[in-house]
Amino acid sequence: MKKYAVIVAGGTGKRMQNDIPKQFLLINNKPVLFYTLNVFLKTFNDLQIILVLPVEFMSMGREIIDGYFNNERIIITAGGDTRFQSVKNGLQLVVEESIVFVHDGVRCLLSPDLIKRCYDQAIETGSAIPAIAIKDSVRIITDEGNEALDRSSIKCIQTPQTFHSKILLPAFNIDYKDKFTDEATVVEAYGLKVFLIEGEENNIKITRPVDMLVAEKLIGDFS
């Protein structure tokens, strides 16, 4: 089936104390976004990327595409004020029945294996949400104070959140709610269940300066 990857790179760099958004920072002389785009392109040769960027960084994104990929499999579109709106903008460009990966641009360390497993499961069950075990003890804040949660029942959610287009496109027509923290919550609000799949410990989201160092180390280990 046709495949689209909506790569959301909406950040404008505020958390990194850096004028350059983190998706454009360099690891081994190549931007974070290069690695993210590259792994999707090399995993499936019939996959189309829809890259969602803040308007003010669309030309920087264009330079990366022209500099590293020189191909027609990447389209850029403008993001919105929320992740929901950014993804919704990207989904306008999904014009065929397909499997759609929605992925954080700053998660540049995922493997082709994870992408393939998400595809296979989304074909079968309609969705595939990568999740990993939580490392820390966790507690939930309650009206009476707080209480321990059984760590084995809690999962940390990653991307690519992967769906059949027949599910994802109508789900994104519902009205925005604050609780939409990812695509899975949108699909649930639309009334459907989502299915988890085992994620990857290395599939980190680069948010703090020290995460760049981790990413550099892990990319070094791969190559």
Next chain:
Amino acid sequence: MKKYAVIVAGGTGKRMQNDIPKQFLLINNKPVLFYTLNVFLKTFNDLQIILVLPVEFMSMGREIIDGYFNNERIIITAGGDTRFQSVKNGLQLVVEESIVFVHDGVRCLLSPDLIKRCYDQAIETGSAIPAIAIKDSVRIITDEGNEALDRSSIKCIQTPQTFHSKILLPAFNIDYKDKFTDEATVVEAYGLKVFLIEGEENNIKITRPVDMLVAEKLIGDFS
């Protein structure tokens, strides 16, 4: 009030694919455990450390103490098969009414400020459990599948878990249960509430090889 820090360094290195347990690995030529012990010793000059180590690594621990600290404020004792048993062994050496910090030996990046805040709160409320906001979206596995949790109500728990000795010592006389993942869960099983306090993002637990790199970077930033 008198202060004890029970530093639990029970790991024997299996997860790090390394013959040396992670608490003995070097960061800037000093063992992880040096940094952990040092921050407690320098925060309070009337604090006694009870260092709990696997039997086979007690002599290595002794070398660190003799090499770096040369003082009488650190006692070593042998750990048990579980964290509960290791902490219980350490608590045998708490002989005065006191505030007791129980801390992971591999969390070497906490600040004196966190230790002081835990002390102050434990004096006031009997306990202080450092907790930080969770970065990822989280889901809970249910009988029917899985569902999103409100991320803002979920906290990741750190150490030093800090208690008044009048609470902690009797709590550790109850029978061991599998759900005891930390000291807070023991105190709750004993029938008391625990109080959270804001933890620190840098107060990471060194578990994977890449965490060593993060610790090295963060220690470099401090010094």
